[in-house]
């Protein structure tokens with residue numbers, strides 16, 4: 001993992017106003033729904049201004065949430081950021097803030113499924129925003145799928161399940177030339193391992209619920225852009241009216257999570273690397289999907305776009321899907337549950353209940369095992385996997 005000194009500063013001290021908070025090393029949680037002014041005229045002036053640091057009402061902005069936004073914007077090399085009550089609130093707000101009825105969205109097939117479901121059940125039937133899917137790997141397919149009405153391209157890299165990556169600069173160039181905005185879910189890589197705005201992507205989305213929070217105790221999301229005017233407009237339209245701002249306590253937890261993000265990620269990556277190499281050598285394992293392995297089919301592109309890796313991977317057993325479930329149930333240290341990015345290790349078969357069509361699209365088997373390697377130590381995790389694999 002190559003760490004960036006400016007990012008390390010922003011994770012820890014960046015934008016903090018110690019003098020303004022009586023020297024407290026930890027920022028106050030501003031539990032306040034409104035702010036008062038000495039005079040009515042000053043209240044009116046604050047409301048009319050363009051100042052993002054003028055706080056009036058908690059559904060529009062909050063000082064604790066604002067500190068988190070400043071840190072995230074700097075970490076992603078953006079001009080400004082918005083924080084939301086979940087990653088999905090951020091994702092759906094990005095769609096509502098870029099598209100209107102009659103528009104078309106191009107979306108990577110391998111991207112976060114709840115966004116596809118939102119488009120199928122709300123975007124398409126209720127808002128008349130069309131969507132079509134492409135692999136993301138084939139630039140010709142992207143070029144020919146862009147319509148005159150295409151407004152947004154939804155990307156995720158590395159993508160869910162097998163952690164394939166797409167060429168961010170090439171796609172951003174194609175979309176920019178055709179007037180299509182690019183949106184990318186950068187949750188997997190975190191701002192420390194990859195900065196999509198540097199490759200020309202327009203909007204970066206993060207869920208704070210994973211590595212940023214880091215302790216599996218909060219739900220939150222963020223959008224970051226180099227277009228500060230768009231963020232300003234979103235703050236005073238979609239986010240204000242849907243009411244999806246992140247709460248002050250969650251913002252404080254995310255700020256605390258950022259302080260140890262670099263240290264935690266270094267351990268997650270080191271542990272995951274050892275686990276991935278162990279699995280790759282195991283006779284019952286057919287294939288391991290992890291961005292840190294030299295055997296990743298896109299290792300060159302990964303090296304060009306990413307500075308490091310995380311604790312999430314998947315693998316395929318040389319056994320039936322039922323055996324994969326048996327193996328997961330035999331794990332003692334890995335919790336059986338969704339999500340990832342916290343201190344704890346987790347395992348599940350994300351595609352076990354998938355439709356045949358979805359399996360074909362994603363190119364993985366029903367028995368694909370996804371694991372998150374937490375902070376319990378590589379030796380403990382490898383011992384747990386060893387005994388569980390013996391049982392199938």
Ligand SMILES: *Cc1c(COP(=O)(O)O)cnc(C)c1O
Nearest residue numbers: 086087088112185187207209220
């Ligand atoms: C969890 C997750 C989301 C959704 O975030 P929430 O905070 O749960 O709404 C989006 N994208 C990816 C890649 C995720 O892992």
